[in-house]
Amino acid sequence: MNLFADVKTLVLDSLSALQTGAELPADLDFANVTVEPPRDPLHGDMATNAAMVLARQAGMKPRDIAQALAGKLLDDPRIASADVAGPGFLNLRLASAVWLQTIPQAIKQGSAFGRSALGAGRRINVEYVSANPTGPLHVGHTRGAVFGDALASLLSFAGYDVTREYVINDGGSQIDTLARSVYLRYLEAHDRPVSFPDGVYPGDYLIPVGQALKERVGAAYLDQPEDVWLQDIRNFATDEMMALIRSDLALLGIEMDVFFSEKSLYGTGRIEACLEALDQKGLIYQGVLTPPKGKEPEGWEPREQTLFKSTEHGDDVDRPVKKSDGSWTYFAPDIAYHYDKVQRGFDELIDVFGADHGGYVKRMKAAVSALTDGKVPLDIKLCQLVRLFKNGEPFKMSKRAGTFVLLRDVVEQVGPDVTRFVMLTRKNDAPLDFDFAKALEQSRDNPVFYVQYAYARVHSVMAKAGNPADSELAAADTAHLQHPAELALVQKLAEWPRLVELAASHHEPHRIAFYLFDLASEFHSLQHLGKVEPEMRFITGDKALSTARLALIRAVAVVISAGLGILGVTPMKEMR
Numbered sequence: 001m002n003l004f005a006d007v008k009t010l011v012l013d014s015l016s017a018l019q020t021g022a023e024l025p026a027d028l029d030f031a032n033v034t035v036e037p038p039r040d041p042l043h044g045d046m047a048t049n050a051a052m053v054l055a056r057q058a059g060m061k062p063r064d065i066a067q068a069l070a071g072k073l074l075d076d077p078r079i080a081s082a083d084v085a086g087p088g089f090l091n092l093r094l095a096s097a098v099w100l101q102t103i104p105q106a107i108k109q110g111s112a113f114g115r116s117a118l119g120a121g122r123r124i125n126v127e128y129v130s131a132n133p134t135g136p137l138h139v140g141h142t143r144g145a146v147f148g149d150a151l152a153s154l155l156s157f158a159g160y161d162v163t164r165e166y167v168i169n170d171g172g173s174q175i176d177t178l179a180r181s182v183y184l185r186y187l188e189a190h191d192r193p194v195s196f197p198d199g200v201y202p203g204d205y206l207i208p209v210g211q212a213l214k215e216r217v218g219a220a221y222l223d224q225p226e227d228v229w230l231q232d233i234r235n236f237a238t239d240e241m242m243a244l245i246r247s248d249l250a251l252l253g254i255e256m257d258v259f260f261s262e263k264s265l266y267g268t269g270r271i272e273a274c275l276e277a278l279d280q281k282g283l284i285y286q287g288v289l290t291p292p293k294g295k296e297p298e299g300w301e302p303r304e305q306t307l308f309k310s311t312e313h314g315d316d317v318d319r320p321v322k323k324s325d326g327s328w329t330y331f332a333p334d335i336a337y338h339y340d341k342v343q344r345g346f347d348e349l350i351d352v353f354g355a356d357h358g359g360y361v362k363r364m365k366a367a368v369s370a371l372t373d374g375k376v377p378l379d380i381k382l383c384q385l386v387r388l389f390k391n392g393e394p395f396k397m398s399k400r401a402g403t404f405v406l407l408r409d410v411v412e413q414v415g416p417d418v419t420r421f422v423m424l425t426r427k428n429d430a431p432l433d434f435d436f437a438k439a440l441e442q443s444r445d446n447p448v449f450y451v452q453y454a455y456a457r458v459h460s461v462m463a464k465a466g467n468p469a470d471s472e473l474a475a476a477d478t479a480h481l482q483h484p485a486e487l488a489l490v491q492k493l494a495e496w497p498r499l500v501e502l503a504a505s506h507h508e509p510h511r512i513a514f515y516l517f518d519l520a521s522e523f524h525s526l527q528h529l530g531k532v533e534p535e536m537r538f539i540t541g542d543k544a545l546s547t548a549r550l551a552l553i554r555a556v557a558v559v560i561s562a563g564l565g566i567l568g569v570t571p572m573k574e575m576r
Contacts, residue, residue, distance in 0.1 A: 001105045001113075002497035003098065004046065007078075008035040011048050014072035023068050028057050035092075037495070044083065044091035045099075045491065051088035062088025096487060100478040102494040106555035107474040111562055114496045118504055119160030125341050126152045127165045128352035129249070133241040134178045136205050137248040137407040140354060143432065144383040145407070146423040146568070148352040149254045150509035151381070153566045158504035163346070164257045167337060170238050171262040172330070177201065178241065179233040183221070185210025186233075190222060209240045251411045252420060253568050265336045271328060274336040274371070275306075275321060283309040283370055289320065308335070313366035313374075334360075335367045342368070342376055349378045350507060352428075355385055379507055383428045389435040414439045417569045421448035424513040424567055442575075444524075447517045451560060452572040454520035457527060458557040459573045461538050465550055473551040480548040483536065485529050489522045489552060496559050509566065516563045523556050 011033065018024040033054070038047040051066035058065060063084055070082035070090055081093040106113045128148020131141050149164070156162045181201040184194045189210045196202045213221075213236060221229040242259070249255070265271050278284050288302045306322035308331075321332040341349055349368060353360065361380045368378040388395045388405060411419050418439045425447055426432045444450050462468070481490065495515070503511035530537035538549045561571045 001102065001109075002116075002501070003094070003102070003494050004035055004498040007046055007092065007094070008033070008048075010073065010076055010078070011035055011050055011069070014069055015050060015054075017072055018068055024054070024060075024065070025058050028054055030054075038091055043085060044081070044093050046092045046094070047085075048090050048092070051084075051090060055088065066090045096482070097479065099487060099490045099494055100481060102490055103476070103478050103481075103551050103555045104474045106493060106496075106558045107470050107551060110470075110558055111565070113558055114157070114500045114562055116158040116497065116501050116504065118158045118501050119155060121159065121161050122347040123163070123345060124155055124160045124348040124350065125163045125165055125344075125346040126155070126350045126352070127167060127341075128152075129245075129254075130167045130169065131245065132169045132174050133238050133245065134174055134201055135203055135241065136244050139386050139388065139405045139407060139410055139434075140383075142252070142407045142410060142419065143386050143423050143428075144352050144354060145249060145252060145254055146420045147381065147383055147428050147509065149252070150420070150424055150512070150567050151350065151352070151507055153568065154500070154504050154509045154512065155507075157562075157566055158500055160348075160504075164255070165260060165341075166256045166258070167260045167262060168238070168242060169262050170234075171266050171333060175234050175238060176230065178237045179230050180226075181206055182209050182213060182233055182237040182240075183229065186213045186221065189214040190219065192222075205244070209237060212240065213237075248407050251408060252416050260337065260340075262333055262337065265333050265340075270340065271332050271336040274339040275308075275332065277339065278308060278335075278370055281370060283312065284321070285309065287318070289318070308367070308370075310363050310366035310370070313369040315362045315366040319363050319366075331363065331367075334364065335371075338364065338368050338378070339371050342372055347376065349376060351378065351380045353380055353382050355382055358382055381428050381507060384431045386423075387431060387433050389433055389437075391437045392435065395436060410434070417452075418448050420568050421451070421513060424510050427508065427510050444521075447513065448569065449575075450524070451516045451520045451564065452569075453575050454523045455557055455560045455564075455571045456573055456575045457523075458553045458560075461553060462550065465539055465546070468547070468550060470554065473547065473554050476547040476551040477544055478548050478551060480542075480545045481552060485522075485526045485536070486549070486552060489519075489526055489556065492519050492522045493555055493559055496562075512563050512566050516560060516567075519556065519559060519563075523553065 012030055015024065015028070015030060015033070019026050019028065030050075033048065033050045035046050035048045038044050048069075050069060051062040054065055055062040066084040066088045070084060073079045073082045073092065078094055078098045079092055080095045083091045085091050126148055128151075129137070129141055129145045131137055137145065152162045152164050177200060184196060184200065185206045187210075188194050188207070213233065216236070221233075275284055285307055286304055287307045288304050289307070291302075303324040305320040305324055307318045308321050310319045311317060319331055320329050321335065322328055338349065351364065361382070364380060365378050368376060413436055414422075422434055422439050423432065438445055439448075440446070442449050442453075481487065499511060499515050503509060526536070527538070538553060539546050540549075557571075564571050
C-alpha cells in the first residue's frame with residue numbers, strides 16, 4: 001500500500017480522461033508528472049506538478065490544466081479538496097478515512113509492510129569495506145561497513161536480489177610489507193631483538209600473528225633469507241588478517257556473501273582477457289600521457305604506456321593500464337575485477353569507497369561503461385571521514401592498530417546498535433561527528449535511543465492493555481481517530497512505503513534513519529499529549545477508542561521494527 005503511488009495513478013487516469021474528453025491533447029508525455037508532499041504541509045497532503053510540466057506540450061496555460069484536473073480528481077471520494085496554487089501547482093487533501101487505511105494494512109502485513117517491488121528481482125552487487133588485509137578495521141572503515149550493509153538491506157527490502165561482496169586486496173606490494181612485518185613479530189616471538197623500520201606495520205595486533213606463525217613452523221624460518229619464507233608468510237598473514245577482519249565485521253552483525261581475492265586475477269589470463277575486450281572496442285592504445293596539471297613532478301619523463309581511452313566514457317584523461325616496464329598498473333586489476341562482476345550477470349553495481357578514493361570515481365565508471373556499452377550502471381558512494389568527540393571535545397582513544405582508532409574500540413564503547421545508527425545520521429558524503437557522550441545519552445539528542453524508546457513504549461502500553469492480538473487491532477474502528485496529532489502520526493506512517501522506494505532508488509539509507517527519528521517524534525508528541533490531556537491517553541474508558549489508538553501505535557511499532565531491521569539495529573522491547 002503506497003498512497004502516494006495510488007494518488008499518482010489517480011492523477012494519470014484523470015489526465016487520460018481529460019484527453020478522452022478532448023480537454024487535453026492526445027499526444028502528451030506524462031513521464032515527469034509527480035505526486036509528492038508539498039514543501040509546506042499547510043498547503044495540503046500531496047501536490048502534483050502535472051499542469052506545470054504539461055503546459056508547454058499542451059500549448060495551454062498551467063492554471064487551466066490544473067483547474068480541469070482538479071475537477072476530475074474531486075469526482076473521486078478519496079480526494080477531499082483540490083486547490084490550484086501559484087502558477088499552476090495543484091494541492092490535494094485526502095479524506096481522513098484514506099489515511100486511516102494505513103493502520104490495518106501495516107498490522108496485517110507486519111514486517112512486509114512497505115516492502116516494494118521496485119527492484120523487480122534485478123541482481124545488484126554491493127561491494128563495501130574491502131579494506132586492505134593488512135590490519136584490523138578502523139573507525140573510517142566502520143562508516144563504510146555500516147553504510148554498505150544498510151544499503152544492501154534496503155535494496156533487498158525494495159525487491160532487489162542483492163549480493164554483498166568484499167574484495168580482498170591480496171595481490172599488491174602491501175602484502176609483501178605485511179609478510180615482512182609478521183616476520184619481525186615471528187622473530188620477536190623467538191626472543192630475537194627486532195626493530196621496526198619505516199615502511200612496515202608496527203601495530204600490536206601482529207604480535208599474536210607472529211606467535212601463531214611460531215607455533216605453526218617452529219624455528220624453520222629463523223636466519224633464513226626472504227625468498228624462503230616470503231610467499232608462505234604472505235598467505236598465512238593474509239588468512240590471519242581476514243579472520244580478524246571477519247571478526248570485526250561480526251561485531252556489527254555484518255556477513256558477506258562473497259569474498260573475492262584480487263590475487264585470483266593474476267597469472268590466470270583474466271586481466272589480459274578484460275583488456276582484450278576493451279581492445280576489441282578500439283579503447284586500448286599505446287601512447288604517452290601529458291604531465292600532471294600544475295607543477296611538473298621532479299624527474300617526470302614521458303614514457304610510452306598502454307592506455308585505456310577512458311575519456312570516451314566520461315573521464316577527464318585517458319588512464320594507463322600497463323606500465324612501460326610491462327607490469328600492470330593498479331587500475332588494470334580493478335577493471336578486471338569489475339569485468340568479472342559483469343560476467344557474473346549483475347544488472348547493477350555499487351561500490352562503497354572511502355573519501356580518499358574520490359579520484360577513482362570517473363575512471364571506474366568509464367571502465368564499466370566501456371565494458372558493458374553503458375548497459376550496467378555503476379554507482380560509487382564515497383563515505384566521508386568520521387571525527388570522534390566526547391562531550392564536544394576531540395576524543396583520543398587507544399590506538400592498538402599503531403595509527404588508527406579501531407572499529408572494535410568504538411563498538412566496545414557504545415555497542416553495535418548505537419554505532420550503526422549514529423553512522424547513518426548523516427548522508428554518506430558529509431563528514432560525521434561521533435560524540436560518545438551523546439551516543440549514550442537517554443534523551444532526544446540521542447537518535448537511536450529516541451527511536452528505540454518509542455518502540456519500547458509501545459510494548460509497555462500493549463502490556464498494560466493485556467497484549468491484544470493483532471487480529472483484534474487490525475479490525476479496530478479507526479474512524480475514532482480524529483485528533484490532529486493522531487492524524488499526523490497516521491500520515492507519517494503512510495509515508496513509509498514511499499520513503500523506502502525513494503531511499504532505495506537514490507541509494508541513501510540515511511533517509512531511513514531520518515524517517516524513523518521523525519516517526520518517533522510524532523509518537524512521543526502524541527504520548528506526551530496524553531499526559532497533559534487525560535482524554536488523549538492511549539488507554540481510556542472508551543473501549544473502541546482505546547482499541548483504535550492501540551492499533552495506531554501497534555502500526556508504529558511495525559514500521560520502527562522494519563526500519564531498524566534495514567539499518568541493522570535491534571528493536572528494544574525494554575530500555576534499561
